[in-house]
Amino acid sequence: MTMNPILAMFARSPINPIKEHMAAVTKGCKLLIPLFDAASASDWERAKELYSEISTLKKTADSVKRDVRCTLAQNVLLPVSKTHFTELLSKQGQSIRCVREIATAVTFREMEIPKEIIENFTSFVSECVVITERAQSVVNELDELLETGFKGREAQLVEKMIRDLDVSLDLTEDKKIELMSQVRQIEDQLSPVSAVFLYDVLSRLSKLAELAEQCGAKIEVMLSE
Amino acid sequence: MEIISTYGPTLILFAAVVGFLMAWGVGANDVANAMGTSVGSKALTIKQAVIIAMVFEFAGAYLAGGEVTATIRKGIIDGDYFTNSPELLVFGMISSLLAAGLWLALASYRGWPVSTTHSIIGGILGFALTSAGIDSVSWGKVGGIFASWIVTPAIAGVIAYLIFMSAQRLIFDKKDPLEAAKRYVPYYMGLAGLVLAMVTIKKGLKHVGLGLDPEVGFLISVMIAIIVFAIGKVAIKRIQFDEQTKGSSNFNNVEKIFAVLMVVTACCMAFAHGSNDVANAIGPLAAVVSIVNSEGQINQSAALDWWILPLGAVGIVLGLALFGQRVIGTIGQGITHLTPSRGFAAELAAASTVVLASGTGLPISTTQTLVGAVMGVGMARGIAALNMSTIRRIILSWMVTLPAGAILSYIFFTIIRSIFTL
Numbered sequence: 001m002t003m004n005p006i007l008a009m010f011a012r013s014p015i016n017p018i019k020e021h022m023a024a025v026t027k028g029c030k031l032l033i034p035l036f037d038a039a040s041a042s043d044w045e046r047a048k049e050l051y052s053e054i055s056t057l058k059k060t061a062d063s064v065k066r067d068v069r070c071t072l073a074q075n076v077l078l079p080v081s082k083t084h085f086t087e088l089l090s091k092q093g094q095s096i097r098c099v100r101e102i103a104t105a106v107t108f109r110e111m112e113i114p115k116e117i118i119e120n121f122t123s124f125v126s127e128c129v130v131i132t133e134r135a136q137s138v139v140n141e142l143d144e145l146l147e148t149g150f151k152g153r154e155a156q157l158v159e160k161m162i163r164d165l166d167v168s169l170d171l172t173e174d175k176k177i178e179l180m181s182q183v184r185q186i187e188d189q190l191s192p193v194s195a196v197f198l199y200d201v202l203s204r205l206s207k208l209a210e211l212a213e214q215c216g217a218k219i220e221v222m223l224s225e
Numbered sequence: 226m227e228i229i230s231t232y233g234p235t236l237i238l239f240a241a242v243v244g245f246l247m248a249w250g251v252g253a254n255d256v257a258n259a260m261g262t263s264v265g266s267k268a269l270t271i272k273q274a275v276i277i278a279m280v281f282e283f284a285g286a287y288l289a290g291g292e293v294t295a296t297i298r299k300g301i302i303d304g305d306y307f308t309n310s311p312e313l314l315v316f317g318m319i320s321s322l323l324a325a326g327l328w329l330a331l332a333s334y335r336g337w338p339v340s341t342t343h344s345i346i347g348g349i350l351g352f353a354l355t356s357a358g359i360d361s362v363s364w365g366k367v368g369g370i371f372a373s374w375i376v377t378p379a380i381a382g383v384i385a386y387l388i389f390m391s392a393q394r395l396i397f398d399k400k401d402p403l404e405a406a407k408r409y410v411p412y413y414m415g416l417a418g419l420v421l422a423m424v425t426i427k428k429g430l431k432h433v434g435l436g437l438d439p440e441v442g443f444l445i446s447v448m449i450a451i452i453v454f455a456i457g458k459v460a461i462k463r464i465q466f467d468e469q470t471k472g473s474s475n476f477n478n479v480e481k482i483f484a485v486l487m488v489v490t491a492c493c494m495a496f497a498h499g500s501n502d503v504a505n506a507i508g509p510l511a512a513v514v515s516i517v518n519s520e521g522q523i524n525q526s527a528a529l530d531w532w533i534l535p536l537g538a539v540g541i542v543l544g545l546a547l548f549g550q551r552v553i554g555t556i557g558q559g560i561t562h563l564t565p566s567r568g569f570a571a572e573l574a575a576a577s578t579v580v581l582a583s584g585t586g587l588p589i590s591t592t593q594t595l596v597g598a599v600m601g602v603g604m605a606r607g608i609a610a611l612n613m614s615t616i617r618r619i620i621l622s623w624m625v626t627l628p629a630g631a632i633l634s635y636i637f638f639t640i641i642r643s644i645f646t647l
Contacts (some may be wrong), residue, residue: 005338005619006261006595010563013609075613079606147476147564149389149606152398 011076014068014085015142021064021089022139022215025096028057029132029208032099036125039106040113051107054100061096065089079150080222088139088218095132095211102204111197114190117182124175124202128209131168135212138162138219145223155223162216169213176206232645233517236315241536243322244510248537250326251502252544254333255341256282258592259498260491262599266568268487275549277488278495279542285499286538288425291529292586293501296366297345297508298515298529300586302353306361311516313356316641317634318509321348324633325505328626338619339626340590345505346370347630352638354631373587374623377578378597385574385601388413392566393605396479403466403475406482411457414489417573418453421493422446424500424580453489460485483565490569493576498591499541500583507537508588567607571598593623
């Protein structure tokens with residue numbers, strides 16, 4: 001049947017799949033909170049359930065990612081350069097991978113969290129989750145940015161969101177240092193391997209926050225083009 | 226000479242039937258391109274699109290189709306070369322129609338995005354070159370037509386870019402885009418009304434028998450623009466907006482206002498398409514009729530017979546009525562990111578360019594102009610993703626159309642000539 005030449009000009013937008021991908025990333029990231037709750041309660045059955053949920057989300061995200069790559073693989077004219085979209089997507093992909101690594105370490109090493117640091121630790125985790133959620137809201141602004149041609153008032157608004165993201169990242173960094181010194185104080189009571197794992201998970205969590213900030217940074221680059 | 230006096234009525238009837246079928250094909254198939262952006266961005270339903278297209282295609286074809294028809298009828302070929310054998314010109318015009326019709330049918334079947342205008346020009350050039358030689362073509366005029374095929378998409382692109390940028394500045398970049406849209410969108414509607422009214426009054430009313438002074442015409446155009454403005458204002462007031470405001474901006478509601486604007490630009494687009502593309506079907510017919518009626522005299526200044534433009538207009542509308550629903554219905558699923566604010570910029574730019582070209586008598590391609598306009602919006606970073614390989618394919622199919630039309634026309638011409646001269 002006749003293909004309408006005008007409509008055949010419009011290729012699939014990468015924006016919706018990118019948002020979909022980010023939604024899976026954030027959803028997986030949010031599961032870290034119940035996961036650490038389960039770990040604190042040594043409920044390893046529950047932890048395994050959560051791990052497999054995270055793992056499924058990672059797979060969903062991967063298939064969405066392939067989808068976006070297909071839309072970007074064609075010879076398309078985009079409002080911002082193709083590499084920015086690809087890099088944003090790659091940062092998002094790294095985030096969900098990082099989430100899964102944390103979940104793997106916690107679940108299969110049955111990593112218990114020392115009573116002394118539980119309170120601070122939980123709030124650190126939730127801060128890392130919040131920063132990812134904020135990165136998601138920045139990604140969700142892509143639609144509005146497109147409406148406004150990636151400039152003007154809307155762009156300024158998004159830039160402000162990204163600056164806030166930077167501030168939050170600094171705060172989580174402080175929190176991490178505080179937590180590290182707390183772990184340092186109770187190191188003697190922990191088995192050496194447990195201590196190493198604890199430090200490792202801490203640094204992965206702060207990596208997660210950093211990746212969220214980098215998603216924002218990629219969008220900032222789109223705006224400055 | 227005897228051929229014309231003997232077979233005159235038969236030739237006219239044959240040309241009329243073929244021309245009518247061609248107009249019918251333009252209505253059935255080509256209109257989908259003109260209405261595509263409106264339906265694709267969901268500003269119009271299919272039924273609404275068909276109704277608008279029927280009314281405004283007819284108006285455009287009847288009121289503003291005369292100039293382009295004149296160009297196709299007598300602007301491309303130098304009639305002096307056929308003074309001694311006017312029947313060849315008659316055969317040739319019929320062959321061009323047949324060639325263009327066949328090529329379009331084939332292209333529709335295969336899904337090639339070809340241009341009606343290019344195929345008919347190709348057809349005319351084909352028979353003129355083979356029957357009377359290179360000098361029989363008015364190359365100055367044809368060169369202008371070829372140039373317009375490059376220039377008009379570029380102009381439409383630039384206009385679309387500017388319109389889109391102005392909408393960005395006036396509406397999307399405001400603290401309250403919704404309020405800004407309510408304020409400024411009626412002006413765009415008035416502008417669209419103004420362009421249409423001016424071209425119609427300047428070029429169209431003459432042959433309907435209503436010549437107006439330029440000043441009076443301008444005044445009436447301004448009045449029409451004000452009426453369109455007022456209707457737009459009322460229509461916007463009656464929109465039901467979503468209560469929930471998403472984020473800082475309220476672009477969903479803003480797009481609803483642009484959807485109203487798109488109804489106006491869709492009318493313009495249908496009008497523009499009618500004004501330019503009706504000539505492809507009836508220009509050759511008009512040539513045949515004028516030669517036969519003057520018994521073989523190739524009279525370059527003869528007026529267009531009264532029944533020819535309406536015949537083309539009715540043909541387009543009938544094609545639309547029978548097949549428009551189905552053809553336009555194939556549009557609409559695949560679209561991911563064509564919002565009314567973008568569609569309007571592209572349509573208004575393309576429609577203005579086409580209507581202005583129609584006014585000067587240049588047979589340009591509506592689809593091509595619209596492609597240029599969409600590219601303009603894309604350059605302004607307004608569209609999520611444009612398929613560049615499709616655009617290359619479109620351009621390629623245009624380049625093929627000219628020689629294809631020419632060759633087919635040559636074949637038909639040879640056949641018809643041998644039938645009548647045996």
